[in-house]
Amino acid sequence: MLTVYGDLNSGNCLKVAWACRLLGIEHRWTDVPSASGATQTQAFAALNPARQIPVIRLTDGRTLAQSNAIVLYLAEGSHLIPASPWQRAKMMEWLFWEQYSHEPVVAVRRALKVFHGLDDSRIDPQLLVRGTAALELMDQALGQQPFLTGWAFTAADLCLLPYTRLAPEGGLDLGPLGRLTGWIGRCEAVLGL
Numbered sequence: 348m349l350t351v352y353g354d355l356n357s358g359n360c361l362k363v364a365w366a367c368r369l370l371g372i373e374h375r376w377t378d379v380p381s382a383s384g385a386t387q388t389q390a391f392a393a394l395n396p397a398r399q400i401p402v403i404r405l406t407d408g409r410t411l412a413q414s415n416a417i418v419l420y421l422a423e424g425s426h427l428i429p430a431s432p433w434q435r436a437k438m439m440e441w442l443f444w445e446q447y448s449h450e451p452v453v454a455v456r457r458a459l460k461v462f463h464g465l466d467d468s469r470i471d472p473q474l475l476v477r478g479t480a481a482l483e484l485m486d487q488a489l490g491q492q493p494f495l496t497g498w499a500f501t502a503a504d505l506c507l508l509p510y511t512r513l514a515p516e517g518g519l520d521l522g523p524l525g526r527l528t529g530w531i532g533r534c535e536a537v538l539g540l
């Protein structure tokens with residue numbers, strides 16, 4: 348059976364948990380509490396030399412890391428991946444953007460506040476500026492369509508949802524972003540959250 352190594356406090360791991368649930372993928376969940384250093388052991392490095400969660404381990408022993416790569420692997424052939432090459436590329440566009448311009452800002456600000464207990468005076472002010480800009484970009488993109496790549500919920504929505512939904516824990520205000528909060532509600536309905 349597929350094993351998922353993760354921590355439900357991590358948005359990257361929530362992507363994998365939600366993909367498994369939505370797609371009905373049977374799996375064993377192994378908790379790896381990253382905040383207490385569980386990813387830093389030699390045993391864990393054998394699973395993922397980058398010493399990060401999430402990781403999946405297939406029954407034949409192969410392992411795969413990087414949350415968005417895992418979701419794409421699990422979602423292969425499902426409705427989460429558009430059939431049209433253009434729509435699929437637009438989904439990928441969001442996934443790459445998430446890893447470069449959203450997660451390193453929105454998730455990091457939350458981690459600094461929630462897990463490291465830092466107050467704003469000790470956090471790089473650019474994280475607030477760039478995090479707000481990332482959320483505004485999503486809000487604008489949702490002006491013409493219900494989901495990020497159009498009319499259907501895809502892996503892009505699934506992978507952008509966790510840290511966007513958790514953004515207020517990092518002190519990022521979703522209040523003025525009505526289209527974004529509407530999208531969060533639609534995604535929650537799809538995922539049964």
Ligand SMILES: N[C@@H](CCC(=O)N[C@@H](CS)C(=O)NCC(=O)O)C(=O)O
Pocket residue numbers: 357358359360381386387398399400401412413414415446
């Ligand atoms: N780009 C990676 C990021 C993974 C990542 O940052 N994982 C964090 C938890 S959210 C982690 O394992 N941190 C422990 C560490 O880096 O020591 C992904 O999308 O999976």
